[in-house]
Amino acid sequence: MAGSLQLEINGKKYFVSYPPDTRLLYVLRDELGFTGTKYGCGEGMCGACTVLVGGTARRSCQIPVSAAASKPITTIEGLETNGALHPVQQAFLDAGAFQCAYCTSGMIMSSVSLLQSNPHPTREQIVQAMQGNICRCGAYPRIIEAVEKASGQLQGGAK
Amino acid sequence: MKPEPQWLELEPERYEFRALPMHQFALGRRDFFKILGAGLVVFVAVKSVAAQETAPGPRGFHPEELPKEIGAWLHIGEDGKVTGFVGKAEIGQNARTSLAQTIADELSVPFDSVQMVMADTALTPFDAGTFGSRTTPTMTPQLRKMAAAARNLMAERAAKQWNVPVEKLVARDGKVTNTVDGKLLPYAELVREEGFGKQTPAVKISVKPASVWTIAGQPVPKVNARNFVTGRHRYSTDLRPDGMLYGKVLRPPSFGATLVSYDDSAAKGLSDVVIVRDGDFIGAAAPTIAAAEAALAKIHAQWKEVPQISDKEIFSYLKNSAQPSKEERFHQAKGSVADGMAAAAHKLEAAYTVAYIAHAPMEPRAAVAQWNGNRLTVWMGTQRPFAVRDDLADIFHVPEKDVRVIVPDTGSAYGGKHTSDAGLEAARLARAISGRAVKLVWTRQEEFTWAYFRPAGVIEVNSGIGADGKLTAWEFHNYHSGMSAIETPYDVANFITQYHQVPLVLRSGSYRGLAATANHFARETHMDSLAQAAGMDPLRFRLVNLTDSRMKAVLEAGAKAFGWPRQRSEEGQGFGLAAGYEKGSYVATFAEILVDSKRKIRVKKLAEAFECGAIVNPDGLRNQVVGAMIQGLGGALFEAIQFQDGRITNDHFASYRVPRFRDVPEIETILLDRKDIPSAGAGETPIMAVAPAIGNAYFNATGVRLTTLPLLPSAS
Numbered sequence: 001m002a003g004s005l006q007l008e009i010n011g012k013k014y015f016v017s018y019p020p021d022t023r024l025l026y027v028l029r030d031e032l033g034f035t036g037t038k039y040g041c042g043e044g045m046c047g048a049c050t051v052l053v054g055g056t057a058r059r060s061c062q063i064p065v066s067a068a069a070s071k072p073i074t075t076i077e078g079l080e081t082n083g084a085l086h087p088v089q090q091a092f093l094d095a096g097a098f099q100c101a102y103c104t105s106g107m108i109m110s111s112v113s114l115l116q117s118n119p120h121p122t123r124e125q126i127v128q129a130m131q132g133n134i135c136r137c138g139a140y141p142r143i144i145e146a147v148e149k150a151s152g153q154l155q156g157g158a159k
Numbered sequence: 160m161k162p163e164p165q166w167l168e169l170e171p172e173r174y175e176f177r178a179l180p181m182h183q184f185a186l187g188r189r190d191f192f193k194i195l196g197a198g199l200v201v202f203v204a205v206k207s208v209a210a211q212e213t214a215p216g217p218r219g220f221h222p223e224e225l226p227k228e229i230g231a232w233l234h235i236g237e238d239g240k241v242t243g244f245v246g247k248a249e250i251g252q253n254a255r256t257s258l259a260q261t262i263a264d265e266l267s268v269p270f271d272s273v274q275m276v277m278a279d280t281a282l283t284p285f286d287a288g289t290f291g292s293r294t295t296p297t298m299t300p301q302l303r304k305m306a307a308a309a310r311n312l313m314a315e316r317a318a319k320q321w322n323v324p325v326e327k328l329v330a331r332d333g334k335v336t337n338t339v340d341g342k343l344l345p346y347a348e349l350v351r352e353e354g355f356g357k358q359t360p361a362v363k364i365s366v367k368p369a370s371v372w373t374i375a376g377q378p379v380p381k382v383n384a385r386n387f388v389t390g391r392h393r394y395s396t397d398l399r400p401d402g403m404l405y406g407k408v409l410r411p412p413s414f415g416a417t418l419v420s421y422d423d424s425a426a427k428g429l430s431d432v433v434i435v436r437d438g439d440f441i442g443a444a445a446p447t448i449a450a451a452e453a454a455l456a457k458i459h460a461q462w463k464e465v466p467q468i469s470d471k472e473i474f475s476y477l478k479n480s481a482q483p484s485k486e487e488r489f490h491q492a493k494g495s496v497a498d499g500m501a502a503a504a505h506k507l508e509a510a511y512t513v514a515y516i517a518h519a520p521m522e523p524r525a526a527v528a529q530w531n532g533n534r535l536t537v538w539m540g541t542q543r544p545f546a547v548r549d550d551l552a553d554i555f556h557v558p559e560k561d562v563r564v565i566v567p568d569t570g571s572a573y574g575g576k577h578t579s580d581a582g583l584e585a586a587r588l589a590r591a592i593s594g595r596a597v598k599l600v601w602t603r604q605e606e607f608t609w610a611y612f613r614p615a616g617v618i619e620v621n622s623g624i625g626a627d628g629k630l631t632a633w634e635f636h637n638y639h640s641g642m643s644a645i646e647t648p649y650d651v652a653n654f655i656t657q658y659h660q661v662p663l664v665l666r667s668g669s670y671r672g673l674a675a676t677a678n679h680f681a682r683e684t685h686m687d688s689l690a691q692a693a694g695m696d697p698l699r700f701r702l703v704n705l706t707d708s709r710m711k712a713v714l715e716a717g718a719k720a721f722g723w724p725r726q727r728s729e730e731g732q733g734f735g736l737a738a739g740y741e742k743g744s745y746v747a748t749f750a751e752i753l754v755d756s757k758r759k760i761r762v763k764k765l766a767e768a769f770e771c772g773a774i775v776n777p778d779g780l781r782n783q784v785v786g787a788m789i790q791g792l793g794g795a796l797f798e799a800i801q802f803q804d805g806r807i808t809n810d811h812f813a814s815y816r817v818p819r820f821r822d823v824p825e826i827e828t829i830l831l832d833r834k835d836i837p838s839a840g841a842g843e844t845p846i847m848a849v850a851p852a853i854g855n856a857y858f859n860a861t862g863v864r865l866t867t868l869p870l871l872p873s874a875s
Contacts, residue, residue, distance in 0.1 A: 036390015076390035100251025101387035102570030138789030
């Protein structure tokens, strides 16, 4: 049955009442209005719904809301700080790494997760990490370029 | 009773396929008013589309008639802001940017001062649809004509005000300047006088040639790109008007199944759930998707299934069910193929097959529908907003003027979003709950099953060449898949091309490039075999058979970049090329592949030369070309819809493989900018030579000729 759950999303607390096995994606999008997180397949096969849960990329269409309740959640809406884009968002913007851009939120969240765990990925490591994200428009080369650009910026920031 | 066969509806002038609507509701007009009663007509807009509400004035246009007044296409505000109006939709092809560039360029105003209102049946001029690579060749000249007329008109007004000859004035950088005394008037002041928008351009109005473009021709970044990297942009699937319900449809178990019994008594007691049954349509609307699904799960529906053709027998079915037609639109011929064959030194006959494939746009087909009184508003990711409006008006028995279809910038389409299905379904459910919006988003499985497909096909080619390697005869038969690019671009005195209609098996319609990919696959593979027969290099063989200088130019530019002909440097390596033209643009694709010991293909490099006249936005164009090449890899290597007993058996991304990061080879694009040729569209043609280039590289590597798309279905 529906129980009350507390979620921490982009640094703010939300109370929701949902059956515990409800997938996080639907709570984010339909209940709380975080529509930057997209439905692409509902099967964890396309990456459009990727968010960070406890700092790691997770498919929000697969993770039950109850399992996400204990960890901080970051969605695409939570990446900006004081109106400034996250370096990965900026790199996607600079590289023009999208066409219809429906996959972009998921691509950016997967990239952020990758660069947090591996700030200087090789091209092969980028491909490996992003293999679960589909861009049907085929912007893949520019997405790789964007991750590499962001990696350089993050590298600079870390010095 | 045997159902009437359904045909691909071929629209002859552009060889555009049109899948017919999926639903015909029984709902009658009287019924409708009985349920709705009389109501106050209030237009409701959700916040995120409020920007489109700021457009000037009431903008009703007579359907199918392009308005001639400047004001229908262009509005110049007293604040200097310029708004362009087009019925085209932004689906990722970057038309919002390229059209704004065009207006800014012709009007001579800063790019940032131009915004586009697109694909809204209440605000924009009628448009048949965003397809056929027509946006650039039709809308670019149209908007230029309107902008040039506006520019001239403002100069005339300034001339009158200053009492000087108009020849002494220039309209540039958002103002009219007197070249004699340097006096200037901003556009914003010149449009204040009444009646500006009602003017029509002169029949012969001159617009800026590409050689003097300043804003067009530049790599301007995508408009509103920041909204996409922040998740702020609202696609149709993201809209949430107050009080909105979520809709679900109970799908039949298989294609062609009909409802034989229906019992919703177990679902009737559910609170907050509305169940609608209309003929074979069964759907529910509820405050959550889960509640709508739960309600449908309680409905007992029994269906009568009908035998269906499976993927195992599709090609023999297509071949054997063809209806011969000598209709001119299906049949072209010149000279005598028999004479040409008799004169041939080498003859070659071969057959090729092409599987059904799916568009699989990342944003599924979806719509939000809301009735207010007898007025309907539908927000929907569609390529044909006006056709959707007409379908809605027709099916719900309301005047077209009472239906408004708005297309938020959409999560891609690739020819897949022509039909009105999701809009009809959402509107049918919303009709039962007047005043509340219903959102209906197809699941990925529904996408793979209930959308339509790029049609499968069989292509047979018979041909002959002389001892000099020149074509003497060419006979080309396409069964079912379509007519796009069916005619050979090569010189041949004796030819027959024939399209054979076959009754529909799976629901079929447009797909990026239509049948141009299938026809190029067959033709360019066959040309490669003929080059082999003639003992000639495949590039030289093509050039020998060509007089079309634009096609020669892309072949030569591609060959130069790729380094054709190349020597094998490792085992399993192969090189191939293919070329062609369609929809006013030319392409040549060169492939380097590696074939491993299991005969699996690894594409190492693709180089593609592309020419579509004067380039409007080189960055957007490159994005389109690269994207098309990558999408083309899927149909070339592994995409194929599998079906049995009226069911799609690979209806998930787990079983229907699309190109992913690891599939992407090194890619080089060579864009030829022909400023002397009007701009053509570029969304489709860059896809069509990828598959034959890879197939020809496979032959080069292994000596084995592949004649099916996908090339190696079992190896994926």
